[in-house]
Amino acid sequence: MRERRAGDRGVALLITLMILVLIVTLVWEVFRVGARAAQTGAYGRDSIRAEIVAEAGVAAARIALREDAGDNDYDTLDEIWSRPVPPIDLGEGTIRIVVEDEERKINLNRLVLPNGNAPDDQRLAVFRRLLEVLEIDPSLADAVVDWLDNDDTSRVGGAESSYYRSLPFSYKAKNDFLDTVDELRLVRGVTPEVFEKLRPFVTVYSSGKVNLNTAPKQVLMALSAGQDAADTGEIGESTASEIIEFRKEKPFKKIEQIGNVGMFLSDLYKKTRIRDLMDIRGTAFHVRSTGEVAGTIRTIDSVGIRSGKTIQWRYWRVE
Ligand SMILES: [Ca+2]
Ligand SMILES: [Ca+2]
Structure with a gap:
């Protein structure tokens, strides 16, 4: 039954994309006329x-996200917005779209x-x-807190303006919230290697709860580090894998359903504050759409x- 519904949604997405292809074709026609007047070179045109x-790719993702909002109020990896979309061939160009919830x-x-x-x-703690x-060296957490907190007093293991001012290219601690994840690169201890390791797992946009x-x-x-009863134990690699296997069959429609995975998680949910960190839906969605025309790529x-x-x-x- 579930397979069938997923299939129907796939068809809906395909139709959405076909409409977008038509829009794109129209836009190209308009652009062809405009380009002559603008005397744009071939590279500029492409x-x-x-x-x-x-942009058409982002529009497609937006339609998928709006459709999904009407379907249910939880968000999984098996929905119209989140399923991997194969590259869409437009003849003269290609669109690649990746969407994930923050x-x-x-x-x-x-x-x-x-x-x-x-x-x-x-x-x-999380x-x-x-x-x-x-x-990654856990003291990085203190450097990030110092970067964000509005004082200039270093935490143990942290770093404030006094440290950043001593650098060859000196600057001050931001002492404010991050606008982008990229800003992390300015924080002490965030080497290019550390940044690449961390980037897939951190955001500055989400509700603050984890889906x-x-x-x-x-x-x-x-997540399990964010509990107040230290003796309950931690979510280890095998428990995390159990959650992932469980949700493939039965997506969580309420956070307390995490307890259905097993006794340990049931206890963790009931006895600790971990629930404050959990959600079953997304609110912020990262859309990355790449257009390619005659070898010219814009993302x-x-x-x-x-x-x-x-x-x-x-x-x-736009990159
Ligand atoms: Ca600070
Ligand atoms: Ca501080």
């Missing part, structure tokens, strides 16, 4: 076309309290555990916040 194609990641901006005065100890799981239906193993393992990297059936773009960058 570059603009590639960007238009990439709730599958840990929100770095939530490592401090909303007033920026102090760390959020529960979430800090982030520290994520670093351990990824085999149990989409979170990768490493994030699920990190739109964007993040949309979904509320009801409305998507508002909070981040938009």
Whole structure:
């Protein structure tokens, strides 16, 4: 039954994309006329076309996200917006689209309290555990908190402006929330290698809760550090894998259903504050759409916040 419905949705997506292809073709025609007047070179023309194609990809993702909002109020890896889409061949060009919810990641901006005065100890513990799981020095967590907190007093293992000012290219600690994950590169201890390791698992856009239906193993393992009853134990690699296997068959429609996976998780859910960190849906969606025309590639990297059936773009960058 479930397979059948998923198949129907696949057809719906295909129709959506076919309509978009028509739109793109029309836009190209319009552009052909405009290009003569603008005396754009071949590269400029293909570059603009590639960007238009990439925009069509973002539009397709937006339609999928809006459709999904009408289907149910949980978000899984087996839905119209999240399933991998094969490259869409437009004859003269290609679109590649990748969509993921930001709730599958840990929100770095939530490592401090909303007033920026102090760390959020529960979430800090989660982030520290994520670093351990990824085999990154956990003291990086203190450097990130110092980067975010509004004082200039270094935490043990942290770093404030006094450190950053001593660098060959000196700068100050931001002492404010991150606008992009890329800013992490400025924080002490974030080498290019560390950044690449960490990037898939952290965000600055999510609700601050983790979607149990989409979170990768490493994030699920990190979550159990955010409990107040230390003797309950941690979500290890095998428990995280159990969650992932379980949700393939039965997506979580309510957070308490995590307890259905097994006794340990049932206890963890009932006896600790871990529930404060959990959700079964996404609110922020990362859409990466690449258009290619005659070998010229443009990518739109964007993040949309979904509320009801409305998507508002909070981040938009053309590469
Ligand atoms: Ca600070
Ligand atoms: Ca500080």
